Amino acid sequence: MPTATAPPNPHLTDSTLHPFTTPTFSPIDYLNITLPKPTSTTTLSTTASQTQTHISTLAAQTTRLSDTLTTLTDDILRTSSRLAYEVELLRGEALSLADTLSSRGSLHPQILHFVPNGLDSILSPPEEKEHEETEKPTSPITASPNSLPEPPSLPRLRTLLHVRTQLQRCISAFNLALTLPFPPSLLSPTANPLASPEAEAQEAKGQAALARIKQEILDLIADTEGRGGGIERARERVRELRELMGVWRGTGEERARGRWVEGLEGMVDEEERRRERRVFGGQGQGRKEGSAVRGFGGLEPEVRSGTPGFLRRLREEIYMD
Template identity: 40%
Template sequence: MATDVKQDKSLPYPPKSHHTSDPFLQPFLNPSFDPVTYLNTSLPPLSLKSPMPSNHNAVPLSDLASQAQTLLSQLDAHTTRLSDTLTQITDDILRSGGRMSYEVEMLRGEALSLEELLFEKLAEQIGMFVPGGLQKEGEAKAEEVEEKKVKPVEEGGEGSEAKTVAKPQDQVAGGEEPESIKQLRTLTLVRERLDSVIKVFGDAMEFSFPPSEVSVSSGFLSVSAPEPGSDLQSSEEKGQQTLQKLRDEVSGLLNNKQDPVSGIEKAAERIEQLKKLATVWTGTAEEKGRTRFIESLAKMVEDRHRELLRELDARKSEAAATATASQQGRGGGSAAVAREAAGEAQAAGFGLMSQLQRLRGGL
């Protein structure tokens, strides 16, 4: 089969089926096939009895008859083979017709089941994601027709006639979307919201919490440690690793030496994400423990914020003391230089101070 395909690509008229891939059948694949031209091309010309023949390829009548008989035998063989193939394909189609009808009926039943599931059983759940719920195509068109009939004519006379004539033109110009496109847009919206819900619950599954923190936050004392190899111990270890990973992440953001303000902002954004994620456990036994852990992370950010403010105040005090000492050492003539140095120090810390003030308001 692979060899036939390669040969088909090199032929002037590629066959549409391997049944006609024989090179002998190439002339018959030509859309402009002419039987007379085919016979004139396949058979040599007849030699007439004349002293000077006009064509050197001409053959006598006996040779021409022999070649014509050979050509007819080949055509008859191919005709018989293709007729048998056509008969076999027709029988296969007739035999598979019943199976195709059965499969079509199965698809029809599944489509009706899906319609019943969407418009009846899950109508209330779909209405939570799609305002107004799903509507069938026939029902939607019927509602539109009723609205057009019930809608009264506000203005009479020539103005109303002009509006009546202009309305279909506006609809054609606007290009009203088909109902299938509206349904596809609705399904796309449902899929996006489902993906967002799946992502939230996926993040929630990764935010595991140790059972010991849950018991402490609930006010119970743990009498004995979990047995080695138990499911409780594996949950405890996984939860402690998750909490330590989050602490390390926030601590790494706060220890940004190049841009400390940006590090504090990113750490605050990460804590806000954890607060939103913690709403998944609202009303459960883990709510207090998770809230306490997130508050401890927020306290780290606040401590780092206060520390940065103290560093800024110390830097400004040092710059002011340096300027005062320089002024006292050099006398009154250098007062302008001292004021200039103090102004530069204040300008250098002004941008950082404004960012810290804005960050303090957010915290």
């Protein structure tokens, strides 16, 4: 039996949305494949213009899909009350028809001419089936998947929601990458940040962005908000930055940015080790101080009792010296 294929979603006919419908979609891989590759023949302004055009296209698709989802949701909410009203009407008519055809209805004498035993004997289950049903344990009635087919609109709504979520993830990853410029001095040791005003501005902007991220990690470690678990939250933030660095995978900035993230990871690890040493060192110092107090306390009774033992040992030590 051939399986019926679902009709294509009319809202996803644009070819730019096809990558977002795959289950294995990754925003970072999508950006690496879609964005133009920087080469020696292309200028930075051309690459930025092409990238901005692509992002504008994705933003327009996101707006269109959001409007479509809003419209469909409004239609569902608007028609749900009317649908419930019609279901109640049909239920009342069905109950009225069943009561009319039963032995209590007005049509029962006429029905007996065609069905001598009446419709109740036909509609009611046999006694044997009733006996079998009473022996079976009660369980909730569940309809098989084939008895209640899923409306064709629900898969389309799920697909639209999935595409919208992937678009938002992609745009969010790209926006985060834009907020993290890198100073040219860290990308190349031979770069001169003071070669031109533009290079100097890029250097200052990159250093400010890195200082802001580093200060954020330090604030998380210090737990300035008093939420607790500062080390864990700082490590989670560094892990997010590590994942974001995948945007530059395969580019000339990948290694330099990776070393910078490794430096943040080392800073968090060093702070964790320092706290562990502080805890264990405090316990060892407490044990040493306790031993010294106990040793001095053992001498006090002998001194206070006035016995000559202490003076004798002191005199012997003086003579030995």
